[in-house]
Amino acid sequence: MEKTDIETRLRDVLVTELGLDAEKINPAANFETDLDVDSLGVVELLMAMEDEFGVKIPDDEAEHIHTVGEAIDLVHQKLNS
Amino acid sequence: MGVITPVGNDVDTFWQSLISGRSGVGPITHFDTTGYRTKIAGEVKDFDPEDHFDKREIRRLDPFSQFFLVAGRQALAQAKIAFAPEDADNERAGVMVGAGFGGMGTFIDEVALMLDRGPDRVSPTGIPKIIANMAAGLASIENNLLGPVSCVVTACSASANAIGDAAELIRRGAADVMLAGGSEAAITTYGVAGFNQSRALSVRNDEPARASRPFDAERDGFVMGEGGGALVLEDRDRALGRGAEIIGEIVGYGMSADAYHITLPRPGGTGAARAMKAAMTDAALKPSDISYINAHGTSTEANDATETAAIKIAFGDEAYRVPVSSTKSMTGHILGGAGAVEAIVSLLALNQGVLPPTINQETSDPECDLDYVPNEARRFSGEYAMSNSFGFGGHNVALVVGSASVAGAESA
Structure with a gap:
C-alpha cells in the first residue's frame, strides 16, 4: 500500500473513529499538541490503526508515534516488511 | 433547576406535561425488545447529544x-x-450527584466487545464512562468547581441523598455552592432484563401510557424512566447578597434503613415513616405544616401500599388531609435520578400553587386510601412539601422543601 493511500485511510479513521478535526490533520501534525489527543486517545488511535490496517502495534513501537506522519510511516513499514 | 426527562427536557415543558397529566411512557426504542416481557419505558425524547x-x-x-x-x-x-x-471562590463550590448504576449501557457494550473480540479490544475510555461518580467529576471539570465533589449510590434514593448531603455540606460550612442532583440511563438490554427477572416491571405493553399507575388497584409494577435533574444549592446569605433568584429552600433531610430485604420494603412502612419523621424533625415542622407529598409511588404492589402505611404512621390524622401524588405515573421511574427530579416537582408545586396529579387512577385499592390527587392537577397553596425516595437495599430518604416565599421570608 502506498503512503498516500495510508494517509487517506488514516485520515478517515481519525475523523470518523476518533472525532478529530479534519482540517488540522496533516503529516506534520503532532497528536498531543496539535490534535489534542490525550493518553487515552493514544490508545484509541492505536486500536483504530490496528483495526483499519490489520497490523499489530506493540507498546514499545507505539511510543515512537508522535505525529500523523510517523503513524503513516509505521503502518507503511509494517505492511511492506 | 434543570431537568432532562421523558416528559420534557427543560423545566417549563416538564412542568406543563405534569400538570396536563401527560405520560412519557411508550414502546422502547433504545434496543430490540424481542423476547422481553416488558417492552415499554419512559425514554427521554428529542435529546440529540450533538446539540450539547x-x-x-x-x-x-x-x-x-x-x-x-x-x-x-x-x-x-x-x-x-x-x-x-482563576476564581478564588470556586474552591467553595462543589457537586453532589446521585446515580443508581452509572454507565450501564457502556458497561454492556464493552463487555460484549471483550467477549467477542478479546480483552485488548475494549475501549480505553470505557471505565471512566461507566463509573457512577463520573457525572460529578465531569460537572466539576466543566464548571471549574474545586470544592467537595462526590457521588451517592443508593439505588432509587440516590439523588435525594445527594441533595440532602449537598445541603448538609453548605450547612456545616464546607461549601457555599453545590450543584446537586442525579441522573440515570438504564433503559438498556440488561437493565430491562434484570428488573424483569426481579418481577419489578409492569408488563402492560399494550397500554404504555396507562402502565405506571401508582396506588391504583390494577398496578402491576414500575415503568423504567431515564433522565436527570439538577439544582443549584447556595448558602442563603451568599444567594441573597448577590440578588439571586430564590426558588426555595431545602429545610429538612431524613434518612432511615429498613434492615429487612434486598428489594422489598419492610411491611408496615415503619422504616419509611422514620425517614419522613426525621425530615420533619430536621425542619422543625409538624405534619400539619406539610401541604404536599411527592410520593416515591413506584406503581409496584409492595411500594405503594407500604408507603401509604408509612405516611399514616408519620402523619397520623394529617395523612388523610395532605395530598400525595406520584409523578412517576407520568415520567416512569428515573431510578437514581428520581429524587432530584421529584424534589424539583415539589418546589414547582409550591411556587406555582398547583398539585401535579397521579394519573391512571381508575380502581381504588383498599390499602391505598389517601388523597392521591387523582388524574387532574389541582390548585392549592402551601409553604412546605415532602419528597420521598426509597431504594433497593432498604434506603429511605425524605426531603422537606420550602417555597420561594418561605426561603425569602425567613432570611428577611
Missing part, C-alpha cells in the same frame, strides 16, 4: 453523564452562576 457536546466529547460520555451535565447547565444558567478557572 462535540463529537469527541460524546464518545467519552455515557448518556447518564450527558443527562446530568445538561440538566446542570440549565440549573447554573438559571442561578446565573459561572465560575472561571
Whole structure:
C-alpha cells in the first residue's frame, strides 16, 4: 500500500473513529499538541490503526508515534516488511 | 433547576406535561425488545447529544453523564452562576450527584466487545464512562468547581441523598455552592432484563401510557424512566447578597434503613415513616405544616401500599388531609435520578400553587386510601412539601422543601 493511500485511510479513521478535526490533520501534525489527543486517545488511535490496517502495534513501537506522519510511516513499514 | 426527562427536557415543558397529566411512557426504542416481557419505558425524547457536546466529547460520555451535565447547565444558567478557572471562590463550590448504576449501557457494550473480540479490544475510555461518580467529576471539570465533589449510590434514593448531603455540606460550612442532583440511563438490554427477572416491571405493553399507575388497584409494577435533574444549592446569605433568584429552600433531610430485604420494603412502612419523621424533625415542622407529598409511588404492589402505611404512621390524622401524588405515573421511574427530579416537582408545586396529579387512577385499592390527587392537577397553596425516595437495599430518604416565599421570608 502506498503512503498516500495510508494517509487517506488514516485520515478517515481519525475523523470518523476518533472525532478529530479534519482540517488540522496533516503529516506534520503532532497528536498531543496539535490534535489534542490525550493518553487515552493514544490508545484509541492505536486500536483504530490496528483495526483499519490489520497490523499489530506493540507498546514499545507505539511510543515512537508522535505525529500523523510517523503513524503513516509505521503502518507503511509494517505492511511492506 | 434543570431537568432532562421523558416528559420534557427543560423545566417549563416538564412542568406543563405534569400538570396536563401527560405520560412519557411508550414502546422502547433504545434496543430490540424481542423476547422481553416488558417492552415499554419512559425514554427521554428529542435529546440529540450533538446539540450539547462535540463529537469527541460524546464518545467519552455515557448518556447518564450527558443527562446530568445538561440538566446542570440549565440549573447554573438559571442561578446565573459561572465560575472561571482563576476564581478564588470556586474552591467553595462543589457537586453532589446521585446515580443508581452509572454507565450501564457502556458497561454492556464493552463487555460484549471483550467477549467477542478479546480483552485488548475494549475501549480505553470505557471505565471512566461507566463509573457512577463520573457525572460529578465531569460537572466539576466543566464548571471549574474545586470544592467537595462526590457521588451517592443508593439505588432509587440516590439523588435525594445527594441533595440532602449537598445541603448538609453548605450547612456545616464546607461549601457555599453545590450543584446537586442525579441522573440515570438504564433503559438498556440488561437493565430491562434484570428488573424483569426481579418481577419489578409492569408488563402492560399494550397500554404504555396507562402502565405506571401508582396506588391504583390494577398496578402491576414500575415503568423504567431515564433522565436527570439538577439544582443549584447556595448558602442563603451568599444567594441573597448577590440578588439571586430564590426558588426555595431545602429545610429538612431524613434518612432511615429498613434492615429487612434486598428489594422489598419492610411491611408496615415503619422504616419509611422514620425517614419522613426525621425530615420533619430536621425542619422543625409538624405534619400539619406539610401541604404536599411527592410520593416515591413506584406503581409496584409492595411500594405503594407500604408507603401509604408509612405516611399514616408519620402523619397520623394529617395523612388523610395532605395530598400525595406520584409523578412517576407520568415520567416512569428515573431510578437514581428520581429524587432530584421529584424534589424539583415539589418546589414547582409550591411556587406555582398547583398539585401535579397521579394519573391512571381508575380502581381504588383498599390499602391505598389517601388523597392521591387523582388524574387532574389541582390548585392549592402551601409553604412546605415532602419528597420521598426509597431504594433497593432498604434506603429511605425524605426531603422537606420550602417555597420561594418561605426561603425569602425567613432570611428577611
